[in-house]
Amino acid sequence: GNSVTQMEGPVTLSEEAFLTINCTYTATGYPSLFWYVQYPGEGLQLLLKATKADDKGSNKGFEATYRKETTSFHLEKGSVQVSDSAVYFCALSEGYGNNRLAFGKGNQVVVIP
Amino acid sequence: NAGVTQTPKFRVLKTGQSMTLLCAQDMNHEYMYWYRQDPGMGLRLIHYSVGEGTTAKGEVPDGYNVSRLKKQNFLLGLESAAPSQTSVYFCASSDDGDPIKLYGYTFGSGTRLTVV
Numbered sequence: 001g002n003s004v005t006q007m008e009g010p011v012t013l014s015e016e017a018f019l020t021i022n023c024t025y026t027a028t029g030y031p032s033l034f035w036y037v038q039y040p041g042e043g044l045q046l047l048l049k050a051t052k053a054d055d056k057g058s059n060k061g062f063e064a065t066y067r068k069e070t071t072s073f074h075l076e077k078g079s080v081q082v083s084d085s086a087v088y089f090c091a092l093s094e095g096y097g098n099n100r101l102a103f104g105k106g107n108q109v110v111v112i113p
Numbered sequence: 114n115a116g117v118t119q120t121p122k123f124r125v126l127k128t129g130q131s132m133t134l135l136c137a138q139d140m141n142h143e144y145m146y147w148y149r150q151d152p153g154m155g156l157r158l159i160h161y162s163v164g165e166g167t168t169a170k171g172e173v174p175d176g177y178n179v180s181r182l183k184k185q186n187f188l189l190g191l192e193s194a195a196p197s198q199t200s201v202y203f204c205a206s207s208d209d210g211d212p213i214k215l216y217g218y219t220f221g222s223g224t225r226l227t228v229v
Contacts, residue, residue: 034217043117043203043220044156089155091217100146100171101218105155 002027004090006104014112015082021075021107023064023090032093033057033066033073034101039086047075047088085111116140119204119221126194126228134189134224136204144207145187146171146218147179149200156203162187194228201225 007022025033032051036044048057053068064075073090090104117138126132136145147159158171162181176198178190187206191198205218 036217041222043222044205044218045220046217049217093217100158100161103156105153 002031002092002094002102004092004102004104006090006107010108010110012110012112013080016079017111019075019077019080019084019109021088021090021109023073023075023104025071025073025090025092027071027092027094033064034091034093035062035064035073035075036089036091036103037086038089038106044089080109080111082111082113085109117204117206117219117221119202119224121224122222123225124227126191126226128194128196128228130194132191132194132226134191134202134204134226136187136189136206136221137185138187138204138206138219139185140206140208140219141184142206142208142219143184145181146205146207147177147187147189148203148205149173150203150223151200159189159202191226196228199226199228 003026005024034049035047037047038044048059050057050066053066056065062077064073066073087106087108089106091101094100120135143164146161148156150156157173159173159177160168160171160179162168165184168179180188202224204221207218
């Protein structure tokens with residue numbers, strides 16, 4: 001079945017550092033790909049999305065490119081802030097019929113001043 | 114504000130007790146979902162609904178029941194709570210068809226349930 005794999009473990013980095021969170025997927029067909037962010041004590045919010053190969057999603061300085069050849073959708077930000085501290089989830093849409101999303105396990109990001 | 118509202122926000126249950134979590138959305142979305150979030154496990158789908166009067170099982174349905182009697186509400190029931198059901202529960206909704214590609218899901222803020 002469809003699945004999403006995120007890199008293991010939390011990510012701790014200093015303010016203004018470069019952030020990369022890896023996400024790879026397994027899917028049949030042509031899924032849409034998403035990154036969601038969860039701030040402490042809140043629900044998940046859509047951060048960015050891409051619906052077809054080579055699309056680049058971007059929002060709030062974050063970017064991710066849908067790479068069909070490597071089945072990846074890595075999240076990047078050039079200069080993180082303390083306010084970016086959150087949990088980040090990669091997800092894919094399984095398509096029509098139920099719109100189910102398959103989520104990765106999430107990565108805790110901690111940005112230190 | 115439009116969105117997904119979950120009640121209650123916190124609850125402590127004793128083993129064997131029952132309870133119902135309520136999810137309400139005011140966006141006229143067709144699809145609704147219940148997830149549980151546990152450390153190191155990410156989000157796992159419990160049950161979902163593709164429209165009023167419909168329900169379907171997700172990855173981890175055992176010990177839970179759901180009902181969608183009205184389009185805007187999706188109820189999650191715990192028949193006999195167990196400590197393994199201690200978790201944070203999230204409800205989400207989405208429109209059908211192409212909008213899922215554009216907007217993804219709208220999530221509620223969660224219910225933190227502890228079963229002792």
